Amino acid sequence: MFLALILDTDFFGIEKEIVIYSNILIGLFNLIPIYPLDGGRIIKDFLHIMCGLEKKYRYINIISNASIIILTAFSSIIIMYTKNISILFIIVYLWYLTAKENKLYNQKVRIFEIINDMDLCGKY
Numbered sequence: 001m002f003l004a005l006i007l008d009t010d011f012f013g014i015e016k017e018i019v020i021y022s023n024i025l026i027g028l029f030n031l032i033p034i035y036p037l038d039g040g041r042i043i044k045d046f047l048h049i050m051c052g053l054e055k056k057y058r059y060i061n062i063i064s065n066a067s068i069i070i071l072t073a074f075s076s077i078i079i080m081y082t083k084n085i086s087i088l089f090i091i092v093y094l095w096y097l098t099a100k101e102n103k104l105y106n107q108k109v110r111i112f113e114i115i116n117d118m119d120l121c122g123k124y
Contacts (some may be wrong), residue, residue, distance in 0.1 A: 035064045036097045054112055061105045067086065067122045 031039035043063060047056040075091050078084070 032094075033063050033067050033093055034071075034098060035060050035101045040064055057105055057108050061102065064098055064101060068094055 030037050031042075033039045033043050035041070035044060039062070040060065044056060044060045047059050051059060071093055071094065075087050079087050
């Protein structure tokens with residue numbers, strides 16, 4: 001595929017502009033700040049540096065939930081106008097990832113609470 005882009009030829013009958021456009025869309029999709037995606041991982045690492053471990057999990061959970069809600073609202077409007085049902089599948093998948101991460105976040109919160117309780121009681 002890379003050679004097809006360099007040599008100015010079609011790749012399996014697909015124009016190179018479509019290949020470039022689709023790769024840019026995949027890259028932008030991956031930068032959405034929902035945690036399992038790369039954009040969420042970038043924000044998570046940045047928050048870890050700025051806020052510490054415990055706050056990092058809380059903030060990334062809030063950012064992921066807000067992002068998926070906003071994305072769902074925009075996608076609903078896009079689905080209404082374009083009648084493209086494939087967007088719905090993407091949104092359902094992102095909700096699944098967010099719900100899975102919310103469950104892990106709740107487990108981490110319980111672990112932090114147990115650790116903090118142990119520190120207050122002087123038990124190790």
